[in-house]
Amino acid sequence: MLNLQCASSQRWLDQVDQYLEEILIDHAHCEHKAAATAMSLLGSYIENRPLCEAMTEIIQEELEHFYMVRDLLERRSIGFRLQPPGDYGRQLHKLIRPNDPDRAVDRLLIAGLIEARSCERFKRLSEHVTDPELAEFYASLFESEARHHSTYVRLAKEFAPPATVHARLNELSAGEAMIIQRGCPLPRMHS
Numbered sequence: 001m002l003n004l005q006c007a008s009s010q011r012w013l014d015q016v017d018q019y020l021e022e023i024l025i026d027h028a029h030c031e032h033k034a035a036a037t038a039m040s041l042l043g044s045y046i047e048n049r050p051l052c053e054a055m056t057e058i059i060q061e062e063l064e065h066f067y068m069v070r071d072l073l074e075r076r077s078i079g080f081r082l083q084p085p086g087d088y089g090r091q092l093h094k095l096i097r098p099n100d101p102d103r104a105v106d107r108l109l110i111a112g113l114i115e116a117r118s119c120e121r122f123k124r125l126s127e128h129v130t131d132p133e134l135a136e137f138y139a140s141l142f143e144s145e146a147r148h149h150s151t152y153v154r155l156a157k158e159f160a161p162p163a164t165v166h167a168r169l170n171e172l173s174a175g176e177a178m179i180i181q182r183g184c185p186l187p188r189m190h191s
């Protein structure tokens with residue numbers, strides 16, 4: 001369903017155990033970035049009505065998630081702050097082809113793969129942590145991020161035939177698997 005080619009490793013769960021606070025702060029940044037990505041796609045393809053409508057919904061939902069994580073941080077007296085980003089997003093963006101319509105397909109599929117990985121990690125996190133509030137919170141986010149993944153894959157088909165989109169999704173998800181398996185020493189939601 002999520003089109004991912006590998007599961008998150010024990011290496012990441014070890015980072016969760018050691019640096020949970022930093023990962024929770026990064027999660028708030030991820031939700032903001034998810035809203036910003038949807039806004040950027042809306043601006044780039046503003047003539048496409050189905051895309052604009054879907055992006056509007058995603059922007060609203062991601063901003064809601066942003067404040068849900070901010071509330072969670074506040075309940076735990078964790079100060080929200082800027083953090084140097086990990087390099088997952090940067091590495092993925094290097095896979096985007098330069099010219100439309102290929103560029104549109106890649107931007108949408110990469111956004112979809114980031115949603116899929118978030119989804120997979122939220123599930124791992126909800127099963128891994130012993131804290132019931134965190135377990136419930138991460139389990140509750142699974143459904144909306146899975147839906148965002150499907151929305152992005154569906155929208156890519158506005159720019160290329162379905163078979164072309166699925167073949168490209170397969171290539172990009174192989175790239176995503178390599179990037180996530182390589183990991184990042186900074187503890188992040190996608191490290």
Ligand SMILES: [Fe+2]
Pocket residue numbers: 031034061062065145
């Ligand atoms: Fe979200």
Ligand SMILES: [Fe+2]
Pocket residue numbers: 034062115144145148
């Ligand atoms: Fe999302």
